[in-house]
Amino acid sequence: xxxxxxxxxxxxxxxxxxxxxxxxxxxxxxxxxxxxxxxxxxxxxxxxxxxxxxxxxxxxxxxxxxxxxxxxxxxxxxxxxxxxxxxxxxxxxxxxxxxxxxxxxxxxxxxxxxxxxxxxxxxxxxxxxxxxxxxxxxxxxxxxxxxxxxxxxxxxxxxxxxxxxxxxxxxxxxxxxxxxxxxxxxxxxxxxxxxxxxxxxxxxxxxxxxxxxxxxxxxxxxxxxxxxxxxxxxxxxxxxxxxxxxxxxxxxxxxxxxxxxxxxxxxxxxxxxxxxxxxxxxxxxxxxxxxxxxxxxxx
Numbered sequence: 001x002x003x004x005x006x007x008x009x010x011x012x013x014x015x016x017x018x019x020x021x022x023x024x025x026x027x028x029x030x031x032x033x034x035x036x037x038x039x040x041x042x043x044x045x046x047x048x049x050x051x052x053x054x055x056x057x058x059x060x061x062x063x064x065x066x067x068x069x070x071x072x073x074x075x076x077x078x079x080x081x082x083x084x085x086x087x088x089x090x091x092x093x094x095x096x097x098x099x100x101x102x103x104x105x106x107x108x109x110x111x112x113x114x115x116x117x118x119x120x121x122x123x124x125x126x127x128x129x130x131x132x133x134x135x136x137x138x139x140x141x142x143x144x145x146x147x148x149x150x151x152x153x154x155x156x157x158x159x160x161x162x163x164x165x166x167x168x169x170x171x172x173x174x175x176x177x178x179x180x181x182x183x184x185x186x187x188x189x190x191x192x193x194x195x196x197x198x199x200x201x202x203x204x205x206x207x208x209x210x211x212x213x214x215x216x217x218x219x220x221x222x223x224x225x226x227x228x229x230x231x232x233x234x235x236x237x238x239x240x241x242x243x244x245x246x247x248x249x250x251x252x253x254x255x256x257x258x259x260x261x262x263x264x265x266x267x268x269x270x271x272x273x274x275x276x277x278x279x280x281x282x283x284x285x286x287x288x289x290x291x292x293x294x295x296x297x298x299x
Contacts, residue, residue, distance in 0.1 A: 057104035068194035079132025126216030141195025203291035
């Protein structure tokens, strides 16, 4: 009898391939889910841009116009800023944009984290800016209208710029001066011109397109259907610009095409806005229509 096995009888047995042997437990690696710290604010840049905007607006329209318009823009941007801080969304201080234009500036903006916790936060942050700016623009406009001059249309200087009067501006004019006939024109005081510019900026930001304030509000109210609203508004402005041969909205439409007409897709968190925010959304729609004009400036 021969021994066919060459293994040492005292060695450990070989593993059975038909029997499952679990691997030893491995502790999971540590993962830090804390978001990266925001970059340190460049206070010198914010101050420099604000100072340059103050100079550009003063050189074009005077210091009284500059101070009033900057107050409106600052209130608007800090409305966004404090609302973002309330919902713990990282945001920068306002960046002002000096530009040699009719107003001496292209406005201001803040940079904000795209991580918005829910629809309510998105709505609050978007709505806070126009409301804060309007709170300053209304008394500035009213006081400026009382200081403006009413002259006959025949006395209007040639080559003057004609500004349309949106419904809210007309209402403030009626409160300040009463009903005026069609044979007169109002020569705007610098305060009134700054207030008019503030109403124009409010309407511009409330357009329900892209990442404008109105686009964020529309996204909060309608969800994915806000894209239909944005496309309809953009198509309407484009059709009017072609039909009326007016270039007023062309620069804005170019910027919207670059940055996106539709609002970026967001996960529907299912959190209802509530009747208070829905009512505020209706109020903001009314503000938009009373501040908006299809042909705001005629040269």
